[in-house]
Amino acid sequence: MQKGNPRVAIVVDYLNQYGGAEKTLEAMCELFPEAPIYTSIYEPNQMSEIINSKEIITPDNTKGRLLAKLPKHFTFLMPSVFEAFDLSRFDLIISSGTAWSKSVLTTPDQLHISYIHTPPRFLYGYSVESVQRFKWYYKPFVAYIDHHLRVWDFMAAQRPNYFVANSEEIKERVFKFYKRKATVIYPPVEVEKGLSFKGTKDNISKPYYLVLGRLAAYKNVDLVIEAFNLMDLELKIIGTGKEETKLKRLAKSNVTMLGKLSETEKHKYIENCLGVIFPVKDEDFGIVPIEAFSHGKPVLAHKSGGPKGIIKEGFTGEFFTELTTEGIVEAVKIFDNKVRNNKYNPVEIKNYARQFSKDIFKEKFTDFVNKCWSKHLESKNA
Known part of the structure; x- marks a missing residue:
């Protein structure tokens, strides 16, 4: 002072x-x-x-x-x-x-x-x-x-x-x-962990998308699972909460519930994912997208709340507005096409994360x- x-x-x-x-x-x-x-x-x-x-x-x-x-x-x-x-x-x-x-x-x-x-x-x-x-x-x-x-x-x-x-x-x-x-x-946000992460790809065989956070009803993880149930894409979910049992019953074989992980394990899965899906409506800030950015990963998020001002479309990720299974399916397909065609620059995304x-x-x-x-x-x- x-x-x-x-x-x-x-x-x-x-x-x-x-x-x-x-x-x-x-x-x-x-x-x-x-x-x-x-x-x-x-x-x-x-x-x-x-x-x-x-x-x-x-x-x-x-x-x-x-x-x-x-x-x-x-x-x-x-x-x-x-x-x-x-x-x-x-x-x-x-x-x-x-x-x-x-x-x-x-x-x-x-x-x-x-x-x-x-x-x-x-x-x-x-x-x-x-x-x-x-x-x-x-x-x-x-x-x-x-x-x-x-x-x-x-x-x-x-x-x-x-x-x-x-x-x-x-x-x-x-x-x-x-x-x-x-x-x-x-x-x-502890962006340094992602920026300096030197993990391995142990036990990771297929490309996948990632959801992480508390498994509460208002987080809308059920809609993401329902969307991936309709697609030939892998999804992994990190986190625990009151909705965990219900979500496990909902998930098909291409969706893996990982439960609670150590910080090192969490960062390994972020490091090796294709991108992060963030379906929360009206989130106050959005630490999860920033953690993804620190690993150079793009984020697909609902266009509301804090992420609306944090995610830069076409640069650090994309938005969807229709919070339904069908809306997420459509958004993920567009996002997946951009990811696999290298439309996002990991180095630039990491540099963007440093401001947090x-x-x-x-x-x-x-x-x-x-x-x-x-x-x-x-x-x-x-």
């Missing part, structure tokens, strides 16, 4: 599962090594060494213990948890999350920058992994609670001084739902924070 070495705090929604948001948090921890982390729920066994090495502050009252046990059933308590955090000793607050962390209370003397992965999907009609809230006996309560949470969410979104969005898609959602402007800084590295994120985020901090000091001294 520049000019005055502000006291920094980081606020995140939860620390109970490790994913892309936590990798972004790790990069922030490296930028602000002295900053404590405030959060609602913390499960050390789910976190990385970098995160566990930090001072982590959680609610220590009955409400906090209740949230730790049944967080998804007590979303209505979350606003009061974050609004109760005392951040008065800090000059700069950086929040990172989707729903709650942006709501912390600050004073005009403090600067609050919110890195947002998406406005809460469950409040604004986007598909989510959990289906509990859609069961008939929850619906009346959920509708009532969600209405009040949307009102609160809009109010809370007026609190940060600046928003940073993780993609063009999220920038648009921030303006749509909050009427706030945001600056886009892509989250850090952790180093680039840290450089851009540091520059943004420094500029905001300078403006903040100027306004205080005016």
